[in-house]
Amino acid sequence: MNTVSFFGRELPVIYEVDCIVVGGGTAGATAAISALSEQAKTLVIEKTISLGGTQTNALVSPMMPTYVKGQRVNRLIIERLNKEIETNDGTTTCSWFNTETLSFVLEVLITERGGHILYDANYVDCIKEDNRITHIVINTCAGLIAAKAKTFVDATADAIVSRTAGVPVTSGNEDGQNQQISFRFEMGGIDISALRAFILSQHETFCQIENPNFFEIAMVPGKGHVLEPLFRKGLAEGYLKEEDLRYFQAFTQPGKPGVMSFNCPHIPDIYQTTDPRLRSKAVIKGREMIRRLTKFLPQYLPGFENSYLLKEATQLGIRESYRIIGQYVMTEHDYINRARFQDGIARGDWYIDVHSVTKEHVEKPKFSRGEYYEIPYRALVTEQISNLIVAGRHISSTFLMQASLRIQPTVRDIGEAAGLACAYAIKHDIALNKLNGAILRSQLGMGEL
Template sequence: MNKIYDVIIAGAGSSGAVAAISAARNGASVLLIDKNGYPGGMNTAGMVCPIMTFHAGDRQIIKGIPQEIIDVLIERGASLGHVPDPIGVVSSITPIEPEILKLVYFEMLAKLPNITVLFHTFICDTVVENGVVKSIQVVSKSGLASYQGKTFIDATGDGDVASFCKADFHMGRSSDGFSQPMTLMFQVGGVDIKKVIAYVKSNPEQFILNKDCDIDKYLAVSGFFDIVNTARINGDLTIPRDRVLFFQGMHPGTIVVNMTRITKLRGTNAKELTTAEFNSHNQISEIMLFFRKYLPGFANCHLLSAADTIGVRESRRICGDYTLTIDDVVNGVCFEDSIAMCAFPIDIHDPIGNDLNWVRKSRTCCYDIPYRVMMPKKLKNLLVTGRCISATHEAMASSRISATAMAIGQAAGLAAALESRDICDFRQTDVKVLQDKLIKQGAVVGKAWLD
């Protein structure tokens, strides 16, 4: 007879891996499935770093398992910890080394004997009866297989499981359906950081800067606006970006670049994803030529690595029992059923153009993530975690960040472990019990619980 897992989690990214650890630590038998050959998702395969953000002003709003992971990285020299954001978008950013983060996730998962992991495996279908997910079907080099579970967590980022369960969802902005652009991150070496810092200090009007930060200690750049315009006029830069955006790496002379931009393609369509990979790699070649020709400190730079996969900012967003809105984000709303927090502004990369727009009241603003945004309508035993929670296009532009995804994952994993012992209906969860257990396990569940 096939084993029935307490919790089946699709997606081992920042939210799914933390959910698996959380569920297993709370006694559940867990099956964790991912398309990649390693955990970490966008922070490892996508090279998305630094991680943002654990703080709202001086208050740390993300703790628990996410902080535990950062602590291990710090011990291994693979993170600087939480440092002030030189650009000033958020209160703190957390530089990490993605390759070491992979190892940390591997070790944490391996320590829990009640977690079974399947990598190189794709979800391809589900079986649902009367709103209850009974099983998921997967495909891999081994062929087709089916796995039964009591509770399920969709941490795919794209809402793949929810979609196969015929859950309702939205995609893109309401005006035209276009989602935020995709970006392929890449790492560059041979950068003369001191020359870059000297130029920034001499031309502050060309950069978005947090004047309270010491960029001699850690450098992040959002700017070179005039140089970008000159290169564009000269025909040396054609990508739809209005600025240079990069962060200092963990090793001398290295930076992590967030500049490629692929618009009007869908992260849920294999052909369009393939086109996105071709186009983004071509953009890297163009950017490297631009760097060497135009930017101070970049004359001898070289490409170290490109991310294994393009980063998808937005795809499906489930229709949940509650939908997070732009007003919730901007006004820092509290919820009685809060299970995590976020202090990232609404950060919208123009779906069809060059611009990057932030909406917020201040860097110290934060808001609660309610439990209900994880529950797809009409489905009883499925939670959705990570960037495909129930949120509007604008609200998702804030809530999608890694630190908050990790915190939501911890809550999802605990909720699934609790429900798998009883009636397996997430709408019957005693949220007060869930909140109390999260707090005892080191998490911060909402503004009302901040010190």
């Protein structure tokens, strides 16, 4: 077996492939499927034992609505999901899923194309020669090992590969504050039909979905939601604290009758997601808040009488941390101007959705149906590393622009472009950061400007 030197140690090189994707999340899994579809030998490095990242480990479902037509791999994932569960509510353009089914589907789509997955494997560092990464170092149950590739996809969401390779990054808003952290959970034993009947009897207009298999509830103080009086009562009677009322939202889970996934609690007073100590503090605080909510709901909300805590997320819901500084930095002006690019490789139409810890006012202009902006290939690559491409919420953008492009459908399309780029770069012996993104635009069927 080949070895590589790493700080005086000889590490076994257990894989030599065309493309290594670090992070098997929303963008990473899609990038791997894309590269494999172009016959690039691909390895996915995943720190957990479940593909899907935020979607599965942080329990973030469903995929938010978009009127942008998804690219081929995104459609493939949804089509395969539809064979397992119902994903279309018939009213919105959300893509509904449960986490276990999505993780399984992503795994099958990778392995049936000959892809390799290394689970329970944490990225440690990279080894470079000049401006190229040659190997990455991984911590596994066997200790430190190495893997070699021609191209690398940083799909870590925290830009860890980019940062260790020397790529400059930025983080947070102008005050260095990141977006709100969530700690999601699931509850079972819910009588969805009783819950739905109660909510609709109160003339709630928030959820307009007619399909009884899909339902959503929410409560944000001062927004006129019918649940606010119940939460106020729970606060007055000591079940809740004021911080529990900041944001409340839950969605049914297709294929899991009586189960809802909660897009809360929002963790208060954590202003930075880039500090490992604060992330740990967020877990402890979030678990405390989850316990209060799961005791409150059976006592106050019809349909929840026999409900129970089913599971907590195994990963925090991090909306924003680091962002690379690439060859092009996307800004909110690109959003406002519905920007088009010769090297546009993905499209987005979600609004500038800032979940702010400090409740700062952010203008949130929304697009009309059919409007969109484009994401240029140059926002995925850097000047510093020639064979590295970034896919995920951490591409090159400003704080506000990232709040739009971070949603799952957009990130999946970015991942597809990244995987396609790796295969093209290998096939044509060209550096990723020298590749003309207009070629990818054409291959993705996005047309000419």
